Amino acid sequence: MLFNYISEYFAQLNKPHFLICTLITALLITGNYYWGWEKQWIYNLPTRPQRVLGFYFVYALAFTLPYLLYWLLVPGFNWNPALILIIALAPLVFALKSGMGGWQEWVQAARPGIEGHRINVLINWPIRLVVTVSILILIYTILYGRLTGFASATGLKLAGVNWTPYLIMLAVIIPLVSFAATQADFLQTYPKMKLLQLNAAPAPSLWQKIAFQLAYGSDFFTIELFFRGFLVVLLARWIGPAAILPMAVFYCSIHFGKPMLECISSYFGGLLLGIFACYSQSIYGGIVVHLGLAWMMELAASIALYWKK
Template identity: 35%
Template sequence: MRKLLVSLREHVSTDFHPGLYGTVAVFLAVTIAANYRFDFEDSVIDAYRGREIRMLWYFLLYGVAYYFTVLAQAWFGQVGTALRQRRFWLLSLAGMGMLAVDGGFYYHRWVADRLFAAEVQPYAVKCLGQLNSLLTILLPCALLYRWSGHRPESFYGLTTRGVNLRPYAGMLLGMVPLVAWASFQPDFLLTYPSYQPTAADPYLATPPWVNALGFELAYGWDFVATELLFRGLLVIGLAQVLGNRAVLPMTVTYAFLHFGKPLGETIGSVFGGYILGVIALYSRNIWGGVALHLGVAWLMELAAFLQLPFR
């Protein structure tokens, strides 16, 4: 824990600029307020669900978040010549493209319709929807890592070398009271648990917990993919170009990823994303982020499941 605090303090001391951080804070406040006032993602982007143009909308959404922050860094003289480097544009545009395709991907519904019985299709769609990132994030990251040149020493932080997860266990324990409190909030109960029973339970003649576990494992994989993209590619990968300045643009983009979630979760993602970015930057791996991100996600699922008998 002490090492994490030292890394965070060191990063803030070298990265903080009052004008830059103030500009980014105002940008986040305005965009978050606008999204929840006009329900932009749910009302505008989701209106194109099942159509490729939804991917374009997501590209614009995440691109605005990422490149506004980078331009603000350039304005305050923090990124030097990075904007003139081909590698910056290759990695950052690839990252925005993966986010856009992953957000708008709907072809798993076509697969579910053709491979599964009608009773199982809703469950299959839920699980396959969490596994989309095998195609939309993991595969493109692998190809980018293989062919982009000047690679980091590990596959965007997906390495077991020097990994110590013990400090994160204590951090997760500290999150238990906060998650317990959040589980009593109305907007939390409208969102979680992510898994809802379907007709697959009686059709497959399996205990409901078996299907719930299958979904939760697929749900958990999606968080690994999220860490690979945000803390792996956008921090560890782009640190070769931006140095420690890679954390802030990732953080703002990560907040935009939460626009369809409860407001408190979106605000929390700003601080959580920043801390996870610093952890990845200084540890050169993403497993700390995976442990925290996945641990909190499953804690929220568990808290919501425990609330079900009392609704």
């Protein structure tokens, strides 16, 4: 089934558009890791609004260029008003998701030390989930004048999902994750659960570790709903599979703070997940793959660090 989706997509794909988008992605990745756009520029901006604008600039560049190229390469491309609105707003929505904050200081003031720190870590991703989904629902309501239909329009349907191919994908990924766990930059980033630790504080409890993994996992629901649900399943109603490539370039740009190998692979992973979401009209397969990959990376990094002791 998944191979049929891939075959169908590449059969109708505009090849020059694919090649140019891949080149743009390569140039963006090179620029980020050479000049440090995210780590050395955006994160060093003095205020939160400035950081949000920094994220918006990078995301808008990654998302709008593929659409402008498609317009130039495909005669008669229809700039639907709803499509224009989403192209304009989507980078801002994710920039807000990436740059939002402010609650950390309140929590730390109320619960100083390690307790406040761990509360902040555990509520960080769920808050971003709630805010992002609320904005997406608002945009959908503005577009359609109603809330009903949001779930089906963004791929939030369980009926008819075949889980087996996605589980096979996870099995295929295991060797790649095992290799990544041998790389120094990977172990500098993972496992994410080390965020719970602070200086010489006592180790987190089992329940805190479980709560962390659930909170961490909630971020992947946010990402799948936004990228594969809103930017592919919804936009495919107007432009079909052409929605996949711009999403993949945009998706790659949100990984600029990650290890380079992970950033590069995110472009191709985003393409695959976008294809599956577009043709199945469901994002649950992507959620399974994304969550499985994230938790495998957590486990692989934990094992690698344990053996380094």
